Structures are given as structure tokens and as C-alpha cells.
Amino acid sequence: MEPGLKRTTIARVAAGLAFLCGAIGLLTSLTKNPWVLSSHGWGTGGILLLLLALFVLIDGALSFEKSRSGALHQH
Secondary structure: OOOOHHHHHHHHHHHHHHHHHHHHHHHHHHHOOOEOEOHHHHHHHHHHHHHHHHHHHHHHHHHHHHHHHHHHHHO
């Protein structure tokens, strides 16, 4: 397994969940029916989850590049 692949997969799943939170927030604001959280709560949760996914994705990419550059210098 390549370095950073697990983090990239986690980031993709988190980005999908963030999109789902945003969609639920949009639905709750359009129907004016608070579903567990208000539309503001769903939107904020989606944004925070998306930021977390972005940081994990960047960390995975840096890990992958670091391992690649280390392997190039060993030869």
C-alpha cells in the first residue's frame, strides 16, 4: 500500500459526507422543517467536515510526495 493512500481514502469519504451534510442543510432550509439540526447547523457541520477532509487530503499528498522523493534519492 502506498503511503498516503489510506489518508486519501479517508479524505474522499469525509468529503462525500460533507456534501451529504450540505444537501441535508439545503433540504431543511427549503422545507423549513428542522431535521435534528437547523439548516445552519447542517451547513456548518458540512463545512467543518470538508475542511477536515481537505487537511487530511493535503497531508496524504505530502506523505506520498515525501516517500517518492526519498525513494528517488536512494538510487
